[in-house]
Amino acid sequence: MQSSQELPETSRSLPDAWETAVHHLQEALLERRHPTQHSTVERQQLKDALRWLVSTSQRASVPFCRYAVLFLKEFVREQVWEALLEPVLGCTHSTCAPWNDSRKRLTGTADCDTPTSFDPAATRACIAEAAELLEQALQVMDVVAERLDPSRRLYWRGALSVDAQAVILQQVTQTAMRRLVRSMFVWALQDAEEQVVTGNSDELGHVPSQYDSLRAQQRHLRSEGDCAQAVPLLLADLERQLAVLGLLDQWRDLVVVQIYESIEERAYRLARDELHEGVLDDLLAWVQKLLQPWVAVMPLDPPDAEISMREGVQSTSGSAFERKVGYFTHETLLHARLSQLFDLIVEYPASKAPLLDIRRCLESTDALQETTQSLCSQLERRLLHPGASTSDILHHFVNTIQSLLLVDPHGYLLARATTLVRQYLRRQCPEAMTRLVELFTSPEYAELFALNGQQQQQQQQIDHCPGPRFHAYTHLEDASSDDTDDSRSETDADPASSDGMFSVSGLETRGQIAHRFAQHDILHILMGVCGGRERFIAEFQFYLARKLTTVMDYEFELLVRNLEVLKVRLGETSLNDADIMLKDISDSRRFMNFIRQEKHMELDSKQQTELVFISYLYWPLLCPEAGTHFGPPERTQSLLAPNLTGSEYFATLKSYAHHLNADLEQFIRLCQESFARQRAPRVLHWIPVAGVCDLELEFADGRHVEFTNVPLLNAMLLELFAEQPRWSRNALRQKLFLLEPGGDATPDAASSLPPYDALLQGALRFWSRHGILRLVDEGDFYEIVEHGGTEPNTREWQASPIDATQIDPIADALSAVPGPATEKIQDKDDNTEEVIGNYILGMLANFESLTLERMHQMLTMFCTDPPFRGTLGDVAACLNRLLDAGCVRYERGLYARTG
Amino acid sequence: MRCRITRARLVAAWTWNANDDLCGICRLPFDGTCNACKTPGDDCPLALGECRHAFHLHCILKWLSSETSRNHCPLCRQEWQFQQR
Ligand SMILES: [Zn+2]
Ligand SMILES: [Zn+2]
Ligand SMILES: [Zn+2]
Numbered sequence: 001m002q003s004s005q006e007l008p009e010t011s012r013s014l015p016d017a018w019e020t021a022v023h024h025l026q027e028a029l030l031e032r033r034h035p036t037q038h039s040t041v042e043r044q045q046l047k048d049a050l051r052w053l054v055s056t057s058q059r060a061s062v063p064f065c066r067y068a069v070l071f072l073k074e075f076v077r078e079q080v081w082e083a084l085l086e087p088v089l090g091c092t093h094s095t096c097a098p099w100n101d102s103r104k105r106l107t108g109t110a111d112c113d114t115p116t117s118f119d120p121a122a123t124r125a126c127i128a129e130a131a132e133l134l135e136q137a138l139q140v141m142d143v144v145a146e147r148l149d150p151s152r153r154l155y156w157r158g159a160l161s162v163d164a165q166a167v168i169l170q171q172v173t174q175t176a177m178r179r180l181v182r183s184m185f186v187w188a189l190q191d192a193e194e195q196v197v198t199g200n201s202d203e204l205g206h207v208p209s210q211y212d213s214l215r216a217q218q219r220h221l222r223s224e225g226d227c228a229q230a231v232p233l234l235l236a237d238l239e240r241q242l243a244v245l246g247l248l249d250q251w252r253d254l255v256v257v258q259i260y261e262s263i264e265e266r267a268y269r270l271a272r273d274e275l276h277e278g279v280l281d282d283l284l285a286w287v288q289k290l291l292q293p294w295v296a297v298m299p300l301d302p303p304d305a306e307i308s309m310r311e312g313v314q315s316t317s318g319s320a321f322e323r324k325v326g327y328f329t330h331e332t333l334l335h336a337r338l339s340q341l342f343d344l345i346v347e348y349p350a351s352k353a354p355l356l357d358i359r360r361c362l363e364s365t366d367a368l369q370e371t372t373q374s375l376c377s378q379l380e381r382r383l384l385h386p387g388a389s390t391s392d393i394l395h396h397f398v399n400t401i402q403s404l405l406l407v408d409p410h411g412y413l414l415a416r417a418t419t420l421v422r423q424y425l426r427r428q429c430p431e432a433m434t435r436l437v438e439l440f441t442s443p444e445y446a447e448l449f450a451l452n453g454q455q456q457q458q459q460q461q462i463d464h465c466p467g468p469r470f471h472a473y474t475h476l477e478d479a480s481s482d483d484t485d486d487s488r489s490e491t492d493a494d495p496a497s498s499d500g501m502f503s504v505s506g507l508e509t510r511g512q513i514a515h516r517f518a519q520h521d522i523l524h525i526l527m528g529v530c531g532g533r534e535r536f537i538a539e540f541q542f543y544l545a546r547k548l549t550t551v552m553d554y555e556f557e558l559l560v561r562n563l564e565v566l567k568v569r570l571g572e573t574s575l576n577d578a579d580i581m582l583k584d585i586s587d588s589r590r591f592m593n594f595i596r597q598e599k600h601m602e603l604d605s606k607q608q609t610e611l612v613f614i615s616y617l618y619w620p621l622l623c624p625e626a627g628t629h630f631g632p633p634e635r636t637q638s639l640l641a642p643n644l645t646g647s648e649y650f651a652t653l654k655s656y657a658h659h660l661n662a663d664l665e666q667f668i669r670l671c672q673e674s675f676a677r678q679r680a681p682r683v684l685h686w687i688p689v690a691g692v693c694d695l696e697l698e699f700a701d702g703r704h705v706e707f708t709n710v711p712l713l714n715a716m717l718l719e720l721f722a723e724q725p726r727w728s729r730n731a732l733r734q735k736l737f738l739l740e741p742g743g744d745a746t747p748d749a750a751s752s753l754p755p756y757d758a759l760l761q762g763a764l765r766f767w768s769r770h771g772i773l774r775l776v777d778e779g780d781f782y783e784i785v786e787h788g789g790t791e792p793n794t795r796e797w798q799a800s801p802i803d804a805t806q807i808d809p810i811a812d813a814l815s816a817v818p819g820p821a822t823e824k825i826q827d828k829d830d831n832t833e834e835v836i837g838n839y840i841l842g843m844l845a846n847f848e849s850l851t852l853e854r855m856h857q858m859l860t861m862f863c864t865d866p867p868f869r870g871t872l873g874d875v876a877a878c879l880n881r882l883l884d885a886g887c888v889r890y891e892r893g894l895y896a897r898t899g
Numbered sequence: 900m901r902c903r904i905t906r907a908r909l910v911a912a913w914t915w916n917a918n919d920d921l922c923g924i925c926r927l928p929f930d931g932t933c934n935a936c937k938t939p940g941d942d943c944p945l946a947l948g949e950c951r952h953a954f955h956l957h958c959i960l961k962w963l964s965s966e967t968s969r970n971h972c973p974l975c976r977q978e979w980q981f982q983q984r
Binding site for chain 2: 549552576580583587608609610611612613614615616617618645646647648649650653661663664667668671672675676679680681682683684685686687690691692693694695696697698699700712715718719721722725784786
C-alpha cells in the first residue's frame with residue numbers, strides 16, 4: 001500500500017541527530033522490517049524521533065505515521081507503559097508523576113493472589129483510578145495522533161486504544177477481579193465460621209495456615225460491616241467503570257475464571273485428607289453463597305451449546321451460568337476425589353460418604369471414562385504389583401467391589417476392575433483360589449458372605465428379570481463360570497457398549513436392582529477373578545480335607561456354616577462331595593462315642609485318640625507329606641482318594657503302611673473290629689500318613705516342648721529316636737516303612753512304590769527345622785538334640801504348643817517332590833541359585849525373620865540385575881537347601897538366620 | 900528324650916466287603932452310590948445274592964421289578980435270592 005514515491009519528506013529543521021533516526025525509519029519502511037527487529041539503539045533513536053516529532057509539531061507523512069504506530073503497538077505489548085507514554089510525555093511532564101504513582105499501585109500489585117491487603121474501599125479506588133488512567137492514556141493517544149496525522153486522528157486513537165485497553169484489562173481489571181472474588185471467598189469463609197460458632201463442625205480446623213491471613217482479613221471485614229453488602233456495591237462500581245471503558249464483555253469472562261479458580265481451590269482443600277466425611281454438600285452450599293452476589297449482576301446467558309447439560313441433573317431453575325458453575329463444581333470435586341480413590345477403597349466402609357460424593361459427581365457430569373481410567377491406573381499402581389501378597393489383593397478387592405458398587409451401581413466400573421484383577425491374578429498368582437477360600441472361611445468375612453432368607457428371595461426375583469441393564473453382570477457371571485472365554489468377556493466390558501447406560505430412562509430403579517443383585521454376588525465376582533466356580537468348589541474341598549485331617553482343633557460348626565452358605569449360593573448338587581465329607585465327620589464322631597462306651601475299659605488310656613473314617617471316593621487329593629497340597633494334584637501322591645477304586649486303592653494304602661506304636665495299633669484294630677460288627681458288610685482300612693497328633697517332648701536338659709498338629713508319620717519317626725538317639729537314614733527307612741532289610745525293590749517295581757525317601761526326608765526335615773534332630777557324620781546319621789537350650793527362643797516356645805501346620809506348607813510340599821520347580825533354577829543359570837541364596841541371607845541379616853512369600857516378593861521387587869523371575873517354588877527350594885546346610889532355621893512360619 | 904502322644908486322630912476309609920469293586924448293573928463303584936442316590940454308605944447299601952454276586956440294592960431292586968428280569972441275577976441268570984445274614 002505504500003511505494004517509494006510516497007516516502008516521507010524529512011524536514012530540514014531536523015537536528016543532525018535525528019537525521020539518522022529518520023533515515024532508519026525510512027530504511028525500515030523500505031525493507032518492511034518489523035519493529036521488533038530493531039536493535040535497542042535503533043529503538044531508542046526511533047523513540048527519540050517520535051518524541052521530536054511530537055514536540056516540534058512536525059507533520060509527518062502517512063506511511064511514516066503508520067509505521068510509527070506499528071512501532072508503538074509493539075512496545076505496548078512489550079514494555080507497556082514506557083513504550084506507550086515515555087516517548088510522548090517524557091518523565092518530566094508535570095502530569096506524569098501522580099499518574100505514575102497510581103499506575104504502580106495498580107500494576108505493581110503482585111500480591112493480588114494473596115489478598116492480605118484486601119480492602120473494599122481501596123479496591124474501589126483502584127478501579128476508579130484505572131478508569132481514569134485509561135482516559136488519560138487515550139488523551140495521550142489523541143495528542144500523538146494529532147501530531148502525527150491530524151486528519152485521521154480518530155483512526156490512530158482507535159488503533160492505540162485497543163492495545164491500551166488490553167493492557168488495562170490484563171493488568172488492572174484482572175487484579176481488581178481477583179480481589180473481588182477473593183472478597184467473596186472471605187465472605188463465604190466468614191459465613192462458614194459463623195456456622196462453626198453455632199454448630200459443632202470443626203470446619204475451620206481444615207483451613208490450612210496459609211489462610212490465616214484470610215481469617216484475619218475476615219475478622220477485619222466483620223468489624224467494618226457486612227461484606228455481603230459491600231460486594232454488590234463494588235460490583236456496581238466496577239460495572240459502571242468498565243462500561244465506560246468498553247470492557248464489559250471481557251470482565252465477565254474474568255469473573256468466571258476467578259470463580260472457577262476459587263471453586264477448584266475450595267474443592268481440593270475440602271477433599272484433602274478427608275477420607276471419612278462427604279464434602280459435596282458443604283462445597284455446593286459454599287459455591288451457592290459465593291455466587292449469589294454475582295448472579296444478581298450477571299445477565300442470563302444465551303443458551304450455551306458448548307456445555308450440554310444433562311437433563312434433570314441440575315435444577316432447571318438456575319441460569320445457564322449457575323448450571324455451568326454447578327457442572328464445574330461437580331467435575332472439580334470428582335477430580336479431587338478420584339485422586340484419592342484407592343485410599344477411599346482401603347478405608348471402606350468408613351469411606352462410604354466420600355464414595356457417595358463421587359457417585360453424585362459422576363451422576364452430574366460426563367466423566368465415566370475418565371473415572372475408569374483413573375481407577376484402573378490406581379489399581380495397577382497400588383494393588384496389582386509384586387509387593388502385594390495375594391491375600392492382600394483379595395482383601396482389598398473385596399473392598400473395591402463394595403466401594404465401586406456404591407460409586408457406580410450400574411456396575412460398569414466394577415466390570416472393568418474385575419477384568420483387570422482377573423487378568424493379573426491369572427498371570428501372577430496361581431495360589432489365588434487357595435487364598436480366596438481362606439478368606440471366605442475366615443470368621444472376619446462370615447458376615448459379608450452370609451445370606452439371610454430375605455436377601456436370597458430378592459436375588460431370586462432379580463434372577464427372573466433379565467434386561468439390558470444386566471449387561472455388566474452377565475459378564476461377571478460368565479467369568480465366574482467360564483474363565484476361559486476371555487475374549488468375549490473383554491468385548492462385553494468394552495467402554496462403548498456401556499456408554500448408552502445413562503441415556504436409558506428410569507436408570508435409577510434399574511441401577512438399584514443391579515446394585516442389590518451384585519451386592520449379593522461378591523462371592524461370585526471373587527470366584528470369577530480367581531479362576532471360576534468349579535475351581536472354587538474344588539479348592540473348598542481341599543480346605544475341608546486339610547482342616548479335617550491335619551488340624552487337631554477345628555471348629556466343626558464353622559465349617560458346616562461355610563458349607564451352608566455355599567449351598568445357598570452355588571446349589572446343593574455342586575457341593576454334594578463337601579456335604580458328604582462333613583457327614584463323614586459327624587458319622588465318625590457318633591461312632592467314636594459309641595465305641596468309647598462299648599470299649600470303655602480297653603480304650604481308657606486312649607481317650608484322646610479318635611478315628612475319622614471317610615467315604616474315600618468323595619474326598620479330594622491330598623499330599624501325604626505335610627497333609628497339604630500345592631499346585632495341580634497330579635504332582636503329589638495321594639492316599640485320600642487317588643484315581644483308584646476298591647481293591648487297587650487298598651493295595652496302594654498297604655504299600656504306604658508305616659510303623660505305628662503299640663497303642664495306636666491296638667486302637668485301630670479295635671475300631672476296625674467294632675466297625676465291621678456294627679456296619680457289616682462294611683469294613684475299615686487304615687490310611688497311613690494321613691493322621692495327625694499332639695506331642696509332648698522332654699529332653700535331658702529339662703526342656704519341655706509341646707507340638708500340635710504334627711503329621712502322624714513325623715511323630716512315629718521321632719518315637720524311634722526316643723528308643724535310640726541316633727539312626728542312620730537307611731535304618732530309619734526300613735524301620736519306619738516296615739521294609740525287609742536289604743529287600744530294596746528292583747528298578748522295574750520302583751516306579752509303583754511310594755516315594756519312601758521323599759517321605760522320610762520330609763519328616764526328618766520337619767524335626768531338624770525345629771531343632772529337635774540334627775544331621776551328624778556328614779549327613780548319613782541323624783541324632784536327637786538333647787541339649788538345645790542355648791537359644792533363648794526355646795523358652796518362649798513353651799508358652800504355647802508349636803503348631804506344625806504353621807510349617808511352610810508350600811515349601812514343604814515342594815521339597816517333598818523334587819519336581820520341575822527345583823530343577824528349573826539350575827537350568828537357567830548355574831549361579832542363580834547361589835545368588836538367590838546370598839540375597840536371602842542378606843535379607844535375613846537385615847530383617848530378623850521373614851516368611852517365604854515375603855522373601856519371594858522382595859526378590860521380585862529388588863533383585864533387578866538380572867531381574868529375578870523365579871517362582872515361589874524356586875525360593876522354597878533354595879530355602880530348603882539353606883535349611884539343610886544349617887544356614888537358616890525355621891520357626892512358626894518365619895525363616896531366620898542361625899547364629 | 901521322652902516323647903508322648905497326647906492326642907491323635909487317625910484316618911481310615913470304609914469300603915463294602917464284596918467280591919467286586921463295581922456294581923454289575925450300573926458299573927459304578929460300590930463305595931460310591933447308584934445312579935439314583937447322592938449319599939454313599941448305608942443310604943445306598945450293597946445287596947448280596949445267594950449266587951455271591953453283589954449289586955447296589957437300588958440297582959438290583961430296579962432290575963427285579965422290570966419285566967425282563969424274570970427274577971434272575973443279571974450276571975449268572977440263576978434265580979435271585981437275597982443272601983441271608
Ligand atoms: Zn449299581
Ligand atoms: Zn442307591
Ligand atoms: Zn449271580
